[in-house]
Amino acid sequence: MTEYLKIExxxxxxxxxxxxxxxxRDISLDVAKGEYLAIIGHSGCGKSTLLNIVxxxxxxxxxxxxxxxxxxxxxxxxxxVVFQNHSLLPWLTVYDNVRLAVDKIFRGRKSTAERHDWTLxxxxxxxxxxxxxxxxxEISGGMKQRVGIARALAMSPKVLLLDEPFGALDALTRAxxxxxVMKIHAELNNTVLMITHDVDEAVLLSDRIVMMTNGPAxxxxxxxxxxxxxxxxxxxxxxxxxxxxxxxxxxEFLHKKSHYVEAA
Amino acid sequence: MxxxxxxxxxxxxxxxxxxxxxxxxxxxxxxxxxxxxxxxSSPDATLPPPSKVVTDTWELITQPFYDNGGNDKxxxxxxxxxxxxxxxxxxxxxxxxxxLGVLIGSSKWAMRAxxxxxxxxxxxxxxxxxxxxxxxxxxGQPSAIFVIFITAIWPIIINTAVGVRNIAQDYRNVAxxxxxxxxxxxxxxxxxAAAPYIFTGxxxxxxxxxxxxxxxxxxxxxxxxxxxxxxxxxSSLISDIILALVYVGIxxxxxxRLVALAGKFIGRGTVSV
Numbered sequence: 001m002t003e004y005l006k007i008e009x010x011x012x013x014x015x016x017x018x019x020x021x022x023x024x025r026d027i028s029l030d031v032a033k034g035e036y037l038a039i040i041g042h043s044g045c046g047k048s049t050l051l052n053i054v055x056x057x058x059x060x061x062x063x064x065x066x067x068x069x070x071x072x073x074x075x076x077x078x079x080x081v082v083f084q085n086h087s088l089l090p091w092l093t094v095y096d097n098v099r100l101a102v103d104k105i106f107r108g109r110k111s112t113a114e115r116h117d118w119t120l121x122x123x124x125x126x127x128x129x130x131x132x133x134x135x136x137x138e139i140s141g142g143m144k145q146r147v148g149i150a151r152a153l154a155m156s157p158k159v160l161l162l163d164e165p166f167g168a169l170d171a172l173t174r175a176x177x178x179x180x181v182m183k184i185h186a187e188l189n190n191t192v193l194m195i196t197h198d199v200d201e202a203v204l205l206s207d208r209i210v211m212m213t214n215g216p217a218x219x220x221x222x223x224x225x226x227x228x229x230x231x232x233x234x235x236x237x238x239x240x241x242x243x244x245x246x247x248x249x250x251x252e253f254l255h256k257k258s259h260y261v262e263a264a
Numbered sequence: 265m266x267x268x269x270x271x272x273x274x275x276x277x278x279x280x281x282x283x284x285x286x287x288x289x290x291x292x293x294x295x296x297x298x299x300x301x302x303x304x305s306s307p308d309a310t311l312p313p314p315s316k317v318v319t320d321t322w323e324l325i326t327q328p329f330y331d332n333g334g335n336d337k338x339x340x341x342x343x344x345x346x347x348x349x350x351x352x353x354x355x356x357x358x359x360x361x362x363x364l365g366v367l368i369g370s371s372k373w374a375m376r377a378x379x380x381x382x383x384x385x386x387x388x389x390x391x392x393x394x395x396x397x398x399x400x401x402x403x404g405q406p407s408a409i410f411v412i413f414i415t416a417i418w419p420i421i422i423n424t425a426v427g428v429r430n431i432a433q434d435y436r437n438v439a440x441x442x443x444x445x446x447x448x449x450x451x452x453x454x455x456x457a458a459a460p461y462i463f464t465g466x467x468x469x470x471x472x473x474x475x476x477x478x479x480x481x482x483x484x485x486x487x488x489x490x491x492x493x494x495x496x497x498x499s500s501l502i503s504d505i506i507l508a509l510v511y512v513g514i515x516x517x518x519x520x521r522l523v524a525l526a527g528k529f530i531g532r533g534t535v536s537v
Contacts, residue, residue, distance in 0.1 A: 057437055075440040087434035091456040091531070100452060104442045155442075 005031040010063030022217040034189045038202040041212030047195045055081050077105050080157035084164045086148040088136040095132035098151045122154040142173035162194040203246045211253045320503035345487040350473045353412025361417045365424020386418035390476035404484035415476040416469035427461025463527030470523045474516045
């Protein structure tokens with residue numbers, strides 16, 4: 001396993017004095033290039049805070065994040081975020097939302113025509129070229145999230161950070177988008193860090209699942225490697241022993257063990 | 265029996281829809297006119313009834329463009345002079361107001377330093393600035409423009425600042441991930457995100473400007489609709505005053521719609537009219 005993204009002894013406390021609250025305690029994690037890693041935990045356990053620290057949007061109280069051996073201090077397009085609520089700019093069209101990112105990152109490196117093609121290429125990846133002239137207000141929640149993914153992919157990030165990307169979607173749309181993310185991951189071999197609270201989603205998509213204990217002062221409880229060959233098919237997996245076992249391990253942790261580690 | 269074509273139905277539905285919007289205010293206006301006519305038609309009424317207003321001012325209505333030199337001009341020229349002053353003062357107010365609003369909306373220290381000052385200054389009535397500006401500029405024209413400026417700028421500053429402060433954290437995060445620089449953030453995120461607030465301020469501002477110009481012109485004289493009203497009062501031409509008020513009202517309304525439409529156009533769908 002080559003060292004790619006490295007999180008070292010990261011702690012995070014908010015506030016000072018009486019109102020001080022410890023959110024993350026001593027988180028260390030290595031993510032290999034091309035790996036799909038899910039971080040799962042109960043809501044409020046600080047998993048989004050961890051993602052924000054990797055993104056550079058939140059500063060760690062102590063500890064470091066390294067990407068390809070370089071310390072991460074601030075946000076940047078090498079760690080593109082797909083936000084839970086899509087965060088598209090409502091005054092720009094679907095195309096312009098993606099193009100904004102493309103223009104900002106590839107200006108000077110790609111010609112105008114190349115930037116146009118690259119924008120289209122990423123919209124094609126998420127099957128959104130048909131609505132590229134529409135504004136975010138005119139498309140469905142699932143479509144917005146696709147555009148959010150296209151925008152992140154268009155940055156050619158070293159790590160793709162997904163913050164509960166499908167959390168706000170209905171079950172069918174969610175399943176559909178999960179399939180597409182799997183396809184994209186298979187095609188581009190991105191390194192992905194995904195926050196989720198959905199056990200099935202974590203098992204279906206990830207190579208490894210990092211289980212977080214409950215906050216305050218959340219830690220990494222267990223790390224489980226999902227030994228399932230790709231491409232994975234949702235329906236085939238229902239009766240797959242490996243799938244059932246992985247699912248059971250994560251569920252067991254979330255319902256039984258997430259408290260023990262805290263007490264220890 | 266012949267079937268009625270679809271377009272006839274569509275046309276009829278459209279006509280009913282339009283009539284539903286146009287008829288109520290027209291009927292209301294006619295009713296008010298009748299009441300007014302009835303109330304003011306007795307011989308000892310102090311104000312003229314609408315029929316008399318129209319006959320008295322027929323010349324003014326039909327000849328808005330005459331120019332006999334001096335202040336003896338048609339209403340068009342008076343209105344144009346007032347609009348020019350408003351345009352100038354309001355442009356200064358919009359530019360300065362948005363700039364200051366962005367400043368106090370994005371800087372905590374600018375906000376702490378300037379906000380208390382603005383909160384006090386904005387309560388000063390427009391006309392109270394007039395003597396001071398006359399003393400400073402020693403001329404009616406720049407003084408009137410200054411009064412417009414100082415009247416319109418406060419709501420523009422305050423609304424812009426609120427709009428900038430309320431830019432969603434999501435958009436700021438997007439800007440951070442993309443590493444937008446200050447100028448890029450200003451044009452691609454800040455202005456469109458704050459546009460609904462800015463245009464609320466601009467609409468309040470244009471309304472206040474139009475209120476202030478009429479009052480200011482009454483005092484400074486020269487050509488202008490405010491002076492026209494004051495002059496008519498001095499000559500006891502009550503019907504002229506009423507006609508001028510109708511024009512002032514209609515133009516005020518049009519100015520408001522103009523700014524609202526500009527907001528709709530520039531705000532690219534984020535500003536609701």
